[in-house]
Amino acid sequence: MNFKQYFENVNHFITYAFVFVVHMSTIVSFTAYANEDNYQLIKVAQLEHQLLSQPNWQQLIVNPSNKQQYFVIRESGQVYLVDDDQINPQAILDMGVYRQTDSSLFKLTAIELHPNFSLRDQVGYGTFYTAHIETINKNSKTKRLEGRGDDLQLNFDAVITEWQFSAVNHQKVDVNTKREVLRIGVPDSLMVIKQLSFNPYVKSWNDNFGLLYAALNGGEKSPQSLYSGVILRIDPAKFGMRSFRVPNNNPYIKNSQIHDAIYLLGGQKIKQFIWPGKHSKHILVSHQYNNKYLLSLTDGRDDWRDSESKQVLYQSDDAIHDVFIYRGRQLPLLRSKLLLLRQKEQRWYIDSFAFDFSDNKKNRDKKKPKIEWSITSEQLPTDSQIILSSNHSGEIFLLEKTINILFRLTQQALVNENVAASDENNTRETNLPNNSIFILLFILVLLGTIYYWFKRNRHSVKVIVRQQFSALELSESCQQVSLYHRHQKNAEATIDIVDIVSSEIKFNEHSICIVNTQLGHGFNNDREQDLRAIFVNEKTNKMVDGKIRQISLLLTDKQKNGYTICLYMRKGSDRITKKSYVQVIDELMDWCWLIGEKINADSTGKRKVKSIVLPKEKAGIESNNKTPLHHQAAAIRVVTHQMYNASQPLATGELSLAQGVVNEDKPPAKLGDKESTEVHNHHPKNTIDAELVNALEKLVNLKQQGFLTMDEFSKAKEKLLKTLLEK
Structure with missing residues (x-):
C-alpha cells in the first residue's frame, strides 16, 4: 500500500468515525437513565426425561473440555451428561451400585473436577472427585478421620472418592479407576460434605496447586472439633501407601488436639465457600451460625467454636441459598459484584454487594445488599427450588429443580427514559457544544492513531509468529501432538493424531504439499x-531487506478446526524463529512421513533409509570433501549439457573433469605416468565397486538436494557407469 492509498483510507475511516460519534452523541443527549432491573430467563436445556423420574438434582458443573456440556448429579448417586440442550438419560457413572444393602443410606452430595481435567498428558487429566454419605462400612481399609469421645456413636461415613474417565470413551467413567481418598466417621446423617473445591486462582506452578478443600457440615456448638463445621484441606493424590497427603502449611498440623487436615473449624452449618479474587488470601464462607446466616472471611487459622468470626461481612435472618461473584460480560451492571440468592415469603431475590473486601468493620456495617432482581411468579413457580451456577465464561445459570429446566440469566435492551431537565442542567448544557467539539476531536485523533497502529502491525512478522503456534511436539506414545505458542512451556492445544484429516505445508503462504485421507494424497520419496528441491531453490536466493521467508504447517481435524504452526520465519537478515532452515526442513520431512503413515497408509510409500556412517568415517569424508555441492553440480552440468550422442565419445578434457568431480574424495596420485597406467590397468575389482557406489551416492545426493535435474542426473549416471566399468 503506497502513501496515497493509505492517506485515502485514513480519510474514509475518519469520516465514518466522525458520523458515528456524532450519531452516538445525539443518542446519548436524549438518554438520561437506563433500566437496571430488566432481567429475564432464557431456557438453555431440558433436564427432564421419561426415563428419569424425580431426579432431585444436587449440583451442576460445566465441562471445561466442551463449552456445550455440563455434568449434573442426583442425590441417589448418578452422574449425567448434559450435551447442548438435552440430558443423556444414560448415566455416565452410577454410584448407587456400591450401596451396601438396598435399605442402607447412600446420598451423593458434591462433585468437583481436577484443575487439569481438560489438559492431556497432565496429572489429573479426566479426573474428578465425588462426596457422598453412606452407612458406616467397617470393612473399608481407607483411612478414616474420627472424632474422639467414648459416648460418640459413629453410624455413618462421609466419603471422598476419585474417578477417571475412560481413555477410550471420553463420555464414560472407567469404574476400575475408583479410589477412595478419605472417609470421615460422622454421628449424624445430616453431617455431609456440602462442597468440594479447588482454588481456581492457583496455577500449576504455585505451591498450593492441586489442594482439595472439603466443607463438612456440623452441628451447633459441638465440642468436637471435627463435627463443629469444618473445612478440610488435603492433597488428594496418592502418596506412597497413603490415599492422600496433608499439606505441611495446614494451620493445625502441630496441634495434637485437632486433626491435621482441618483448615477451618467452628463454622457450624457451612453452606458454601468461595474465593473472592486471585490476589485474596481469604475464603468467603456462607454458613448458619447460632441461627443467623452469616458471610464471614477466613484465612484458615480461625476457630469459631467459642465466638463468631471477627470478619463478618453480612448477617441476615433470611437464609442465603447461594453465593456467587459475577465475572461474566453479558451483565455489565453486575460485574465483579457479590450476588446472593435468597428466598423470602415464597419469592426469590438476587441481591448484590459492591464493596471492597478490605473495608473495615465499620464500613461493612453501613453497606447493605441491593435487590438486583426479584423473580416473579410468571418467570418461575412460587414453590421453585433453585441452584445457582455458572458456565465457562462466568455467566449466571439457574437450575430449577421442580420443573427440571436450566436457565441463563440475561438482560434486555436498555430502555430510554425521558427525564425533565432542570434549569441548572439547561444552563450546563449551553456549554455542551464547545466541550463536545473538543471531545470529538480527541476521539478522532485517538481513532486515527489506533488505525495507523493496527495497519502497521497487521503484517508484522513478529505479530504473525505470536498469533500462530510456533512449535509442535509428538507425545511419547506417538498418539497425540501438542501445540505451543512462542516462549510458552505449557501446551496450548493437544490433538489426537487419529483426529487429523489434513496436513498442509505452506511456503511463503503458497501451498506446496497436502497430505490427507484422500486417495493419492499420501507421501513418498518422490x-x-x-519438496527439498523447492526449499533448496529458495535457499539460493538472497535475503534482501524486507524479504520474508516463511514455512508453515496447517493441521485440520475432524471438527474442521484449523491449527497453523509457524515453523520458520525470517525477514531479511533477522530470523524470528529459533530453529535453523535446514533443521526445520528435516523435521518437516519426518512429520510428513509420520502423518502419511497414520492417516493414509495406502498412499504412503516406504521411506528410503540412509546408510549409517560412523563418526570417524563421517569426519574423514567431511575433511576430504572440500568442494561445495553446487560447485560439484556445476562441473557435472558442463559435461552433461554438451552435444551428446551414442556414437561420439567424450573429449579427453570433459572426461577428466567428470572423473575429477566423482572421485574428488580420493587423494591426488603421486606415481609417475607409467606407474599410474600400470596401477590403472591392474585396478582390483573391489576398488572399482567401491568407487562406483560412492560416485552413485554422490550423484543421488546432488539430485535430492536439487542441484541436478532428472535429465542431468540420468546423463551423468550413464557416463559414470561407462567410464568406471571400462577400468
Missing part, C-alpha cells in the same frame, strides 16, 4: 525430493 514428493520428498520435490
